Amino acid sequence: xxxxxxxxxxxxxxxxxxxxxxxxxxxxxxxxxxxxxxxxxxxxxxxxxxxxxxxxxxxxxxxxxxxxxxxxxxxxxxxxxxxxxxxxxxxxxxxxxxxxxxxxxxxxxxxxxxxxxxxxxxxxxxxxxxxxxxxxxxxxxxxxxxxxxxxxxxxxxxxxxxxxxxxxxxxxxxxxxxxxxxxxxxxxxxxxxxxxxxxxxxxxxxxxxxxxxxxxxxxxxxxxxxxxxxxxxxxxxxxxxxxxxxxxxxxxxxxxxxxxxxxxxxxxxxxxxxxxxxxxxxxxxxxxxxxxxxxxxxxxxxxxxxxxxxxxxxx
Amino acid sequence: xxxxxxxxxxxxxxxxxxxxxxxxxxxxxxxxxxxxxxxxxxxxxxxxxxxxxxxxxxxxxxxxxxxxxxxxxxxxxxxxxxxxxxxxxxxxxxxxxxxxxxxxxxxxxxxxxxxxxxxxxxxxxxxxxxxxxxxxxxxxxxxxxxxxxxxxxxxxxxxxxxxxxxxxxxxxxxxxxxxxxxxxxxxxxxxxxxxxxxxxxxxxxxxxxxxxxxxxxxxxxxxxxxxxxxxxxxxxxxxxxxxxxxxxxxxxxxxxxxxxxxxxxxxxxxxxxxxxxxxxxx
Numbered sequence: 001x002x003x004x005x006x007x008x009x010x011x012x013x014x015x016x017x018x019x020x021x022x023x024x025x026x027x028x029x030x031x032x033x034x035x036x037x038x039x040x041x042x043x044x045x046x047x048x049x050x051x052x053x054x055x056x057x058x059x060x061x062x063x064x065x066x067x068x069x070x071x072x073x074x075x076x077x078x079x080x081x082x083x084x085x086x087x088x089x090x091x092x093x094x095x096x097x098x099x100x101x102x103x104x105x106x107x108x109x110x111x112x113x114x115x116x117x118x119x120x121x122x123x124x125x126x127x128x129x130x131x132x133x134x135x136x137x138x139x140x141x142x143x144x145x146x147x148x149x150x151x152x153x154x155x156x157x158x159x160x161x162x163x164x165x166x167x168x169x170x171x172x173x174x175x176x177x178x179x180x181x182x183x184x185x186x187x188x189x190x191x192x193x194x195x196x197x198x199x200x201x202x203x204x205x206x207x208x209x210x211x212x213x214x215x216x217x218x219x220x221x222x223x224x225x226x227x228x229x230x231x232x233x234x235x236x237x238x239x240x241x242x243x244x245x246x247x248x249x250x251x252x253x254x255x256x257x258x259x260x261x262x263x264x265x266x267x268x269x270x271x272x273x274x275x276x277x278x279x280x281x282x283x284x285x286x287x288x289x290x291x292x293x294x295x296x297x298x299x300x301x302x303x304x305x306x307x308x309x310x311x312x313x314x315x
Numbered sequence: 316x317x318x319x320x321x322x323x324x325x326x327x328x329x330x331x332x333x334x335x336x337x338x339x340x341x342x343x344x345x346x347x348x349x350x351x352x353x354x355x356x357x358x359x360x361x362x363x364x365x366x367x368x369x370x371x372x373x374x375x376x377x378x379x380x381x382x383x384x385x386x387x388x389x390x391x392x393x394x395x396x397x398x399x400x401x402x403x404x405x406x407x408x409x410x411x412x413x414x415x416x417x418x419x420x421x422x423x424x425x426x427x428x429x430x431x432x433x434x435x436x437x438x439x440x441x442x443x444x445x446x447x448x449x450x451x452x453x454x455x456x457x458x459x460x461x462x463x464x465x466x467x468x469x470x471x472x473x474x475x476x477x478x479x480x481x482x483x484x485x486x487x488x489x490x491x492x493x494x495x496x497x498x499x500x501x502x503x504x505x506x507x508x509x510x511x512x513x514x515x516x517x518x519x520x521x522x523x524x525x526x527x528x529x530x531x532x533x534x535x536x537x538x539x540x541x542x543x544x545x546x547x548x549x550x551x552x553x554x555x556x557x558x559x560x561x562x563x564x565x566x567x568x569x570x571x572x573x574x575x576x577x578x579x580x581x582x583x584x585x586x587x588x589x590x591x592x593x594x595x596x597x
Contacts, residue, residue, distance in 0.1 A: 160520075162540030162548050167558060170568050172519035172539035179493035180525050184501060199477070199486060200520045200539070207490045221477045221486040221517075226544075231479060232399035245482045246394050255393070257483045307494045308455060310487035311448025312393035313418075315385070 003059050005048055009267060012041040045267035052216070054248050055239035058224065060216040061195045065270040067277065068127075069096070069111040069154050072194065075277035077102055077109065083143075085136060089169065092133030094125040094161070095205070097140040102152070102281065105288050108144035110137045110205055111154030114195065128161040131174035134204050138178050141185050150188040150288055153205045158223065160201030175204040182207035183307065184300060188291035190284055192262065193217045193249075209303050210287045211257075213249035214276070215264040219257070220247040257310070260287075338362050340534070354575045363532040363575055365512060368421040368438035371471055375434070375579050376425035384424070385456050388449040389417035396480040403480040406442075414440045418449040419474065422457035424466065428583040430590070433461035436471040439513070444474035446517050447481050451488025454522060458495030467505040467586055468496075472523040476516020489521035496525050505589040507582055510537050510560070510569070528570045528585055531560035532578075537568075 002010060016037050023030040052060070060066070073080050082098040084091040097110035114127035137153075144151045160171050182189065182205075191208030197219030213219060222230075224242035229235040252258045262283045269276040291299065336350040337343070340362035350357070354374060355364035366374070372381055389411065396403040411417055419441035424433045435457045437444045454470065461468040477485040499506050508526025510519070512535035519539055523529075531537060538558040546553060556562045563569045573581045 160539070162544045164545060164549055164551070164553060164557075167539055167545065168566050170524075170566070172537075173524040173568055175520040175539075176489075176493065176522070176524040179490050179521055180497045180500070183490070183494035183497040200489065200517055203486055203489055204520075207494075219483060221482055222479055227479050234399070237399060241398070244394065244396050244398065245479070247482070252483055255483065257487060304494055304498070307487070307491045310491050311451055311481075311484045312391060313388055313447070313449035313452055314391040315388045315449075 003056070003063070005052070005056055006267075009041065009045055009048065012037060012044065016041065042266060045271075049216075049266050049268065053239065054218070054242040054246070054251075055224065057216050057248050058196075058218050058242055060268045060270070061218045063268065063270045064116060066195055067269050067273040068114045068116060068156060068195070070113065071273055072111075072154065072277055072280065073100065073109070075274060076281045080109070083140060086132040086139060088135060089132040090130075092125075092129050092136060093123050094127050094157075095129035095133030095137055097137060099149075100152075102288070103285050105150065105285065105292075107150050107152050107288075108140050108147075109152050109154070110140050111194075112157040112201075112205075114156050125161060127157045128159060129157065129201060129204075130161050130163070130166045131169040131171050134160070134171075134174035134178050137205050138174075138181055141178075141181060141189075145185050145187050148187060150190070150292060151185070152284060152288075153189065153191045153208065155191060155193045155197050155202045155206055155219075156195035157198045157201045158196055159198035160204060172200075175200050178204045179207055183303065186296045186300065188288065188294070188299060189303075190287050190291065192280060192284070193219050193258070194280070198223065207303075207307070209291050209299060209306070210259045212260050212262050212280075212283055212287070213252065213258050214262050214269060214280070215249055216268055217249055218242075218247040219249075219252055220245050338364070356575050361533060363512065363534055365439055365473065367440065368416070368436040368471075371436045371511075372421065372425070372434070374575070375436075375469070375471070375582070376427060376432075377429065381425035381434075382423050384422050384460060385453050386421075387417065388453055390447050390449050390478075390481070392480070393448065393484055394480065394482050396482070398480070406480075410441055414438070416441045418453060419444045419447060419478075420450045420453050422453045424457075424460065424464075427469075427579060427586065430583060430586055431464075431466055432586070433457050433464075433466045433468045434470070435468075437473040437518075439473040439475075442478055442480075443476075444472075444518070445476060445478035446474060446485055446488045446521075447478040448484045448488060450478070451485075451491045454488075454492045455495040458492070458499060461504055461506075462495075462498055462502060465502075465504060467507065467589060468499060469507045469509065469582065470522060470526075471509040471511055472514040472518050473511045474514055474516070474518035474523075476518055486517065489517050492522040493525065496522050505586065507585065509578070509582075510535060512536050513538070515539070515541070524568065526570075529568065530571050530573050530578075530581070531563070531569050532575055533560060533572055535560040537563050 228237040341360035
């Protein structure tokens with residue numbers, strides 16, 4: 001998928017590729033020209049990406065080539081042991097988890113499992129979990145607590161799946177239960193919104209001691225399309241709704257909803273997944289080090305205070 | 316997900332005419348006096364109409380026992396939100412004017428058959444009972460009050476879900492209120508959740524579902540996602556009783572459905588078990 005605002009970037013990139021091919025085939029030294037073009041591409045990418053609107057960032061967050069959980073697992077973690085099932089109904093492929101190692105840290109990793117291909121997304125339901133997914137997540141959180149391992153969660157979902165069976169099996173109850181339990185889990189929780197943070201389906205694994213967001217990730221109480229169709233009575237107004245809802249990492253940092261932005265390379269995570277993963281790894285390790293040094297009572301008191309302080313009102 | 320927050324049909328249950336009330340379920344015309352004497356339950360078909368928070372408090376608590384807490388809290392439009400129909404800030408003023416309420420929930424403490432409790436009662440007239448920052452704040456503070464004074468906590472929900480106009484602050488109220496409930500659990504204090512018509516979206520997916528005992532009234536709508544959203548997603552018709560209290564009872568998410576005029580005594584009866592458990596070894 002090509003994004004409208006990326007056209008020029010893609011043009012420059014293909015020109016660079018052409019020159020590289022030309023230089024290789026004809027044994028020409030075009031390194032000066034290539035370097036010059038790369039510099040231009042970089043400056044252009046930075047300019048374009050600095051100025052993205054909320055709606056444009058949402059397109060980046062949903063980009064089919066954006067790194068998904070499985071990419072992060074293979075790029076950053078070692079020794080991943082996936083643990084399956086909620087011990088009740090099923091193993092939800094839309095939300096997965098297990099043991100994983102990040103540098104010196106052994107952790108329990110839980111995250112939405114978006115796919116990149118049609119087959120993957122069919123199997124993983126586009127990362128939209130059902131109650132059994134949230135219940136599996138909770139089972140893993142409790143396991144982490146029992147074994148005294150810190151928890152890392154990756155958020156990347158359009159939302160909890162809105163289906164008949166999901167309602168029947170208690171989507172609301174499953175999310176509510178996670179929120180309540182996560183408030184008091186006695187191990188550190190670090191959350192990263194890596195792509196789309198879709199409402200209840202996102203926060204259902206998102207009650208972190210520290211909540212991080214990638215530069216082009218979004219986090220919203222409702223999809224801008226959904227909001228527009230209710231408040232504007234027309235989904236066409238989604239770009240305005242995206243702006244009004246303040247869904248970007250930058251806005252949410254200013255609002256105090258998230259704690260830190262993990263910087264994506266210019267041009268977005270889909271241009272350079274390796275560099276993105278490296279930044280994520282550094283941020284996660286830094287916060288794990290701080291959180292793991294805290295006593296359990298301090299950790300829980302600070303978590304309670306953090307969430308108690310959410311919101312703005314008059315009194 | 317806040318899938319209905321249309322401001323026009325705030326109280327569709329009773330179409331108010333001069334001396335008649337038309338039941339929105341069976342269309343029967345009932346004398347207003349009879350309707351309200353019957354606690355807004357249709358005497359013909361048993362439909363439980365929506366109540367204001369004051370009507371609900373009157374129904375649940377001993378006369379004169381209610382003391383309101385944090386009454387001054389009100390929304391302040393933290394996002395400077397403007398939609399197709401105007402500014403949230405202006406709608407806040409208009410809604411306060413129209414309802415006499417300052418948020419979508421009233422909180423405080425009182426007595427149920429002489430038993431002290433902390434309470435939070437939502438009101439659907441205020442932005443569809445949606446979960447604003449102030450709503451979450453009041454619900455958390457009432458939970459903290461219950462925590463500090465060792466009181467049972469009762470929340471009566473009536474809400475379309477999150478308040479979109481407050482963006483992510485609204486979503487965060489789900490985590491915030493549940494953190495309050497979690498502390499009550501830790502202290503083994505009872506929490507009874509009454510899910511009334513309607514309880515949906517972010518409210519059903521947070522404190523409303525977390526009662527030690529979850530109860531509802533006949534026919535109440537209780538949902539996570541909206542019916543239309545689900546129909547569009549799965550492209551099939553949904554069962555007729557889908558997302559009613561009866562449907563949730565059948566699927567294991569409610570403990571009981573209680574008739575309105577029995578609600579107070581039933582809550583009291585349940586709390587006597589809590590009280591018994593607190594004292595039986597002493």
